[in-house]
Structures are given as C-alpha cells and as structure tokens.
Amino acid sequence: MLEVKNLGFSRGRNVLFEALNFSVVSNSAMRVTGSNGSGKTTLLRLLAGLSRPDQGMVYWGGESVIKNYSDFVKSINFIGHDDGLKKQLTAAENLKLMLPLLGVSPSNQEVDSALDAAGLEYVKNRPVMHMSAGQKRRVTLTRLDFMSHRALWILDEPFTSLDVAAISSLVEKLKNHIESGGLLVFTTHQSFDVIPQATSLVLD
C-alpha cells in the first residue's frame, strides 16, 4: 500500500501543496489532475522518492520510501516527463543500455519483439532523433513490458502524443496491471475517464 501522510512541498515562496493525505491500495488506481503548475509532476516525483518533501512523508508498505530507497525503487515503475532516450542512439540501443540500469537485462530478441509489438518495426533501428514525439513515447512505454512485475506504476502524462490505437493498447496494459493486483498513479490532461475505476485527486 502506498500512503501519503501530511505531505507538504513548496518551491521557493510558492507553496504547491500542504497537508496532503491519501493512500492507494492494491488493485486500484489514482488519477492526479490539476491545472498547469499545480504540482502534478512534483507530486509524482515525491511519490517516486526523487524529491524530498518539506513536510510529511511517503510510505510504501509502512516504510518511508526515502529511508529504504534501494528496496522501494525495485518495486516501482516510474516514467517521468523526460524520456531519458539518447537521440544519437537507436530505439533498440537505448532500451538495451537503459534497462540493465533499471534492473532487467533482456536479450536483443526480447527488445526487438517488444518494439515490434509497439508498432515500431520500421523505425526501431533509426536514431531516436529522427522519430516523432509519439514514437518516442511508445519506445519509452515498452519499459512497462519488461518491468510489468513491479507493483507500483507511477506514470507522468503517459497518454501524451499517443494516437488512438496506442492509447487503447496502453489502457489495456494499465487495466491488466490493476486487475492483477497492481497499483497505479498517473497524471493526465485527458478529459475522458480512460481508467474508469481510478479515484481522482485534484490539485489546485
């Protein structure tokens, strides 16, 4: 269970949020919404332990995520705003060099077939700089296939720049994850409820 107790964070003089309390349990999802600059990305980075809160703490299984960071990080899947793709390398090279760092070492074949399944068959061996924003997003999202066993998925704007087909396949993946006992926290600008069972957290 992911628990947030009395969380507070301010950037300079700007208080983003104060005394925030919520929890996300297995088999459920939470959608974070709010206007630009309301702190959605910051909240997700706090949940992933990348930033330290000014007040309060984030707990995973009852333990502070900062204190037990190297264990905590092995049970999350964080996909942030920046994709971490190197534009000089191809999609396949990027994944093959990025994934061992995140704890999985797939074979070349596995990487290739995951990219094929994401509809990137014809571009996977091109440098990433020649790809469109949507294609890059797809490359990034294939990380979920390799790390689907991790319980907590924290996704920042996962649907951005994706076309209709890619959105529905991602929604399918997310629903599967929730149904098989996972937890999901995500932000989105999408006005419709892509994941109907998700509870909603509005930041203002």
Next chain:
Amino acid sequence: MFSAFLSVLRKELLLAFRQKTDVVTVLFFFLIVSSLFPLAVGPELSTLKIIGPGVIWVGALLCSLLALHRVFESDFSDGSLEHLVLSGEPLSILVIAKIAAHWLVTGLPVVIVAPLIGLQFGLPSTSLILLVGTLLLGTPVLSLIGSIGAALTLGVRGGAALTSILILPFYVPVLIFGAGAVVADLQGLSIDGHISVLLASLCISVALAPLAIASAIKIALE
C-alpha cells in the same frame, strides 16, 4: 551493481563513438592553445623548454574544463540522470562509471597527444615520458574534481563559465605538482615527492569526489 556500472560505461562510450566531433574538438583545442604560446613568447628553444611543461599542463587543464560541462548536462536535460537514481544502485559508483568514460574519451587522447606538443617545445625524451606519466596520474583527478563543479551547476544559467570559476582553484595542487615534476626533473632534482602527491590526490579524489558529485546530482534533481 556491476551490470549497472557496465551499462553506464558502455552507453557513454557508444555515445562518444557516435559523436566523434566532440572528442576531436577537444584535441584540436589542446593543439591550438599550446601552439599559441611559442608565437606569443618567441621561438628561442631555451625559453620554450622552461615554459613547455607548464603550458602543456595548463592546456590539458583547459581541455578538461572545456569537456566537463557536458558530463552530466545532456543526461540532466533528457531525464537519463533520473535513471541513475532510480536504479537503486549507489549513485557514487555509477558516477565513477560516467567519469571513467568521460576521461577515456577526453582525457586519454590529450595524454597521448601531449608528447607531440612537448617535442615542439624542445623537451628531451625523458621529460616527455615523465610528462605522459604525470598527465596519466593528474588528468583523472582533474576529471573527478571538475565533475563536482559540473554536477553543482546542472541546469544553472551560465553553467560552463560558472563551472570554471568554481573548479579552477581546486586544480591548483594538481597543476603545481604535475608541471612541477617535469620542471624539477629538467633541473636534475628529485621528483619522488611530486609523484607521491599526485598519487595521493588521485586516491583522495577517487574516494571523496564521487560522494560530493552524488549529493550534488540529487540536489539538482529535486
């Protein structure tokens, strides 16, 4: 941990291979800067011989600064620096992989080219060997210390110039003992002390600099 270390190292080397111009630029900078000194000072070999070791060391130092700004900057802007933290591995170890790769593609070429420039300054062959030796010990220290500055100025406006201001004072000991060893040897003095100090600074900076860099990176990511 080892596989994470290796994947960082491989990624950096592959990136450098794809962007060879970066490496070549640093080398040309080194050659050009060092060639300017004879033009400014005059062609007398006796003078050049005295200033040669110092000029080559200052050149190597400027090259290190020139290249340093890039160690973490692109990783910071494209989000791959986050992956180092999200790996859950000790950040200071992964940082060593990055700096090692950085030194291999920018520091080592400078060390290899240095004897050529030494010849232009009329240095004898024993001095050239010693020059390579001190540079081999000293340039990794420059990369390690310099990376602290690069990590502290991540995402800050005027980062490259600021890095130089922060870091140059810390380069002083390496410069003194690196260039000093070659000069002392030319004058027939013992250089054991110089070499020991260079070795000691290498050990200290390998042990301490990654810790400072890791905390600086965490601060920049927050």
Next chain:
Amino acid sequence: MNFWQYSSPQYFYPLAKKMAIIFFVLACILTVWGLYIGFFVAPTDFQQGESYRIIFIHVPAAWMSMIIYLVMSFWAAIGLIMNTRLSSMLAQALAPTGALMTFIALWTGAFWGRPTWGAWWVWDARLTSELILLFLYIGYMALRASIEDPRRADRASAILALVGVVNVPIIYFSVKWWNTLHQGASVSFTKSPSMATSMLTGMLVMALAFWMYSIAVSLVRVRRIIRDREANAGWLNESRGAS
C-alpha cells in the same frame, strides 16, 4: 524561554537586531582603541620604519578571511545535514564579509609589499593562498547567485564550501612547496620574534574589532536574507512594527 527557539528565523530576527547593535558598538570602541595603539603607542620598526603599521589592518583581515571561511562552511554543513534554514542563511550572510576581508588582506598586502619588497605583488606563498581563497569565496557567491531556488542554492553551495574546506589545506601546502621550489631567496611575512608588546596588543585589539564588525555586519545581512526569503510568512509583517 528555550535557547533552541532561536534556531527559528522568526525568533532570531528580533534578537539579531539587538545583537547587531551591541556588536557594532563594540567594534567601534575596539577599532578606535586598536588604531590609537597602532598609530601612537607602538614604536617605529627599526627595519621597516612606519610602513609596517599596515599590519594592524592586514593581519587581522587575513585572520578573519580564513576564520570566516571555516565558520561559513560549518554553518553550511549544519544546514545541509540538519536541514535548518537559519544555518544556511548564516552561511550565505558570512560569504560577502569573508570575501571583503580577503580582499582587504590582499590590498593591504600589496601596499605593504611596495615599500618593503619594492613590488606591488610578490608570488609569496601566503599571498598566493590568500588570492586562491578569494577565488573560493567568489565561486561560492557566484554559485549561490545563479541558482534561483534558495533551498537548492543552500545545499549546492554547502557542498562547494565543504569541498573547499577539504582542499584549502592541500592548496596551502602545495603553494608553499611551489614557492620554496621556485624562489631561492624567500620573502615572507614572518615577523621578528622580538615584537614589541604594544605591537602585539594593537594587533590583537584590532583582530577583536574585526571579529565584532564581521559578526555585526553578518547579523544585519542575515536579517535582510530572512526578510527576503520569509516574505510570505505572516510573522514578519506582524513583527515589523515591533522590531
């Protein structure tokens, strides 16, 4: 009344004002006293004549430049480890005074060097180390100034200050080595052992005056930093009338 409450900017703010006034008054008294000893009581040096009298400014400034760097790094480290805002603010407030002291030490050193060595600048080990110390202060302040988020600025500059503390002895040692290697006839500031008692008294009084001045100025500066950074806290507007 709990002593620790002063670690909160809210309680420190009014206290700093009272303390600053006391330290300013002390600084003025000690300066007048110290300068009186320096100019009228201390005897003329038989070697250097009257020009040596600049040590009453030069030596205390050089001492302060080093002490302030240590104190600044101490507070920066406390701020980094304990995450206390006031410590980081103190470190920030000390830096300009430290840089000023370093600059005064260099400047008066040059004025002293002209009649003594016949040159404005000599690559003496102490002068060179002092120059590098000035660069360290400049780096610290430049890093601080270029990071907008004050919390990040606190922590990043603290790391720089700590790296500096580790390096300052190494730098000093290597500059000294370099100096002895390159300058056979060494020129140095080493005073003759038979320094007149009145000279020593004058120097100590001036050093104390510099302490008081540095504390007072830093307190005033820390108040300004608190005002800037806590502008959205309610207590500041309430207490503005009172203090």
